[in-house]
Amino acid sequence: MKKTIAVVGLGLIGGSLALALKGFEDFEIVGVDVSQPTLRFAAEHGVGDAVTADAMEVVPRADVTVLCLHPRGIVRFLGEYRDVFKPGSLVTDVCGVKTSIMAGAEILPEGVDFIGCHPMAGTEFSGIEHAFAEMFQKSHLILTPRPSSTPEHVSLMERMGAYIGCKDVVKTTPEEHDAILAYTSQMMHIIALSVCDDEQLFACKGFEGSSFRGCTRVAALDVSLWTELFSMNSPALLSAVDRLEENLHAYREALASGDVKALSDKLAHSAGRKRRMDLEGPDTLTLE
Amino acid sequence: MKKTIAVVGLGLIGGSLALALKGFEDFEIVGVDVSQPTLRFAAEHGVGDAVTADAMEVVPRADVTVLCLHPRGIVRFLGEYRDVFKPGSLVTDVCGVKTSIMAGAEILPEGVDFIGCHPMAGTEFSGIEHAFAEMFQKSHLILTPRPSSTPEHVSLMERMGAYIGCKDVVKTTPEEHDAILAYTSQMMHIIALSVCDDEQLFACKGFEGSSFRGCTRVAALDVSLWTELFSMNSPALLSAVDRLEENLHAYREALASGDVKALSDKLAHSAGRKRRMDLEGPDTLTLE
Structure with a gap:
């Protein structure tokens, strides 16, 4: 049977x-x-x-x-x-x-x-x-x-x-899953939502490439599902968002300083980290 | 001829x-x-x-x-x-x-x-x-x-x-181009770089889906090119990053408040904006 x-x-x-x-x-x-x-x-x-x-x-x-x-x-x-x-x-x-x-x-x-x-x-x-x-x-x-x-x-x-x-x-473990997923998944959704809250959103039609589409795609989410996912994992998610706010603000300050050499070094550092990640998969060849 | x-x-x-x-x-x-x-x-x-x-x-x-x-x-x-x-x-x-x-x-x-x-x-x-x-x-x-x-x-x-x-x-106009592209393109690169500066980056292998790949793909950028693009458009880019910091922090506060109804309303608002954008193109059907 x-x-x-x-x-x-x-x-x-x-x-x-x-x-x-x-x-x-x-x-x-x-x-x-x-x-x-x-x-x-x-x-x-x-x-x-x-x-x-x-x-x-x-x-x-x-x-x-x-x-x-x-x-x-x-x-x-x-x-x-x-x-x-x-x-x-x-x-x-x-x-x-x-x-x-x-x-x-x-x-x-x-x-x-x-x-x-x-x-x-x-x-x-x-x-x-x-x-x-x-x-x-x-x-x-x-x-x-x-x-x-x-x-x-x-x-x-x-x-x-x-x-x-x-x-x-x-x-x-469930704890490690939730700590890492707060970063790799839930935070990506918070970013996409935050980008879509920008006052320029509707003015930008015709001016977006696939970096914009790639980042914001997931903002069209299932509201009740993601409300649960966010709120059931909020300590880990808050920690990830706090780290993002810090890293983002460091870029803001590097831009504001006008120090082009320091900005270039910072880009080389982050881009190097991304290259070391060396993610495989079908998305790496997607058009920009 | x-x-x-x-x-x-x-x-x-x-x-x-x-x-x-x-x-x-x-x-x-x-x-x-x-x-x-x-x-x-x-x-x-x-x-x-x-x-x-x-x-x-x-x-x-x-x-x-x-x-x-x-x-x-x-x-x-x-x-x-x-x-x-x-x-x-x-x-x-x-x-x-x-x-x-x-x-x-x-x-x-x-x-x-x-x-x-x-x-x-x-x-x-x-x-x-x-x-x-x-x-x-x-x-x-x-x-x-x-x-x-x-x-x-x-x-x-x-x-x-x-x-x-x-x-x-x-x-x-060149001015409108630069103001909007600071948001739709340059800021997407700043986000990708900032996400890759996270201490969890290398620990997250095996835990990433395509929301992560979609957001971070462009971090592997041409450093000299993007140093020029960022620094030659820094006032508009700073303004876009400031707006993102604000919108991101509003999400952080909504998460921290523990008010699930308010969080859900906020998600519905942002997700609705994204749907109204109604971007077309090959990327909308990419796997998550």
């Missing part, structure tokens, strides 16, 4: 995951959502192998349950379904904060494993109609296993990551 | 332009550079129809001279060749500041027209080996004609822009 992966929440990420997981080993992919239009779209577009509005029908028999809800929705679902998950099964998620989620998962009974998961993929759009199977190609898959997570479950997550196209799997 | 466009400076932009302009109307494209390796590369890769190290050979007969040098190099070239440009010809450039360039062009004798030009295209790489003919596809071409520029020359620039694939041609 086939095993079952339940994907709970068929939004942009859940929908893409249900598409990308189809054909994975001997699993049937069952999509779960409360919205009838979403379920209809999923059924019509082959998002997963089957869909249902009834989590109670699929969760008790799922070998893996992937919670693709907003962070507070994940914590709520864990509480409501704690006694419903199949003994020995694995529960995981996809969201961008991990400390609160891992704490929420403490409620699960012994014998139900939980591995925090965050695929570093997405777009600025929302909803199943923007889902696509290739979303996870070449992205990092971050895992925060419990100390007690079984090697079999960790290995299963790694195989799922490889199957959906992730370029690597990075294991870390 | 064929007319002549001299492309002076075969770096990333000049090289791409010489490639993109090939076949334009009845013009021969002649690339000019002082570097023998660059000229050899250009000749071997068909960058332009002909190449020469001798500007004195081509500038006197060029109907259009496009200066693809760093800003101070452009001003220097205008001074050194002021009496060499062909009477009735058009001189133009491609650089990212316009007020200083237009002032530098005042030195040209009557009868030699100058139209400032800034194609909003580029990559974070430098040098002819990274040039490609498609660079200008779907980018804006910004022109700052003199009040005295002839309609024929403006029309010629517009046709050149269309030929190399620009999606539109935007005409403005």
Whole structure:
């Protein structure tokens, strides 16, 4: 008999995951959502192998349950379904904060494993109609296993990551995840939002290149999702924003000083750091 | 007899332009550079129809001279060749500041027209080996004609822009160009550099998605070029950075307040502004 992966929440990420997981080993992919239009779209577009509005029908028999809800929705679902998950099964998620989620998962009974998961993929759009199977190609898959997570479950997550196209799997603690993601992801969104608050925004049409588009793209974000992500990780995010304010102000002062040699040295320092980062991936050749 | 466009400076932009302009109307494209390796590369890769190290050979007969040098190099070239440009010809450039360039062009004798030009295209790489003919596809071409520029020359620039694939041609004053570009381009580079100065930079490998790559890509910049662009436009750039510091700090305070409703309202406001901008182009569908 086939095993079952339940994907709970068929939004942009859940929908893409249900598409990308189809054909994975001997699993049937069952999509779960409360919205009838979403379920209809999923059924019509082959998002997963089957869909249902009834989590109670699929969760008790799922070998893996992937919670693709907003962070507070994940914590709520864990509480409501704690006694419903199949003994020995694995529960995981996809969201961008991990400390609160891992704490929420403490409620699960012994014998139900939980591995925090965050695929570093997405777009600025929302909803199943923007889902696509290739979303996870070449992205990092971050895992925060419990100390007690079984090697079999960790290995299963790694195989799922490889199957959906992730370029690597990075294991870390929830605390380290949240500290670093405050910088690499949440702060990028704060920057994009702040740039779009500029009084010049609407005057600049026709004058933007892809450095502007690249920086501001993510400002068109899902407000309720990002309000949760920001507020559930605000100490780390505040620390990242404070560091940015300091580094930005140092550039402001270097510009204001009129010392061209010092400005040039400062640029060489920062540009050298960027080159040492040597990020790979499809974006490095994007047009400016 | 064929007319002549001299492309002076075969770096990333000049090289791409010489490639993109090939076949334009009845013009021969002649690339000019002082570097023998660059000229050899250009000749071997068909960058332009002909190449020469001798500007004195081509500038006197060029109907259009496009200066693809760093800003101070452009001003220097205008001074050194002021009496060499062909009477009735058009001189133009491609650089990212316009007020200083237009002032530098005042030195040209009557009868030699100058139209400032800034194609909003580029990559974070430098040098002819990274040039490609498609660079200008779907980018804006910004022109700052003199009040005295002839309609024929403006029309010629517009046709050149269309030929190399620009999606539109935007005409403005040098002052407006510099004020807006301080925001849409130079500030994006200051942000990228500041983000790369963060102490977490090297720790974040494996934890970055394309919001991070999109924001920081341009930090790997050409130091001497961007030192000139920043310092030649520092009043406008300082004003843009001051506004960013203010908008960023407002987000910092909204986060620190712990008022989730106020944070959510603020996100909705900024995200709504971004959506109203409704930028088109190939980047909007890039993976996050």
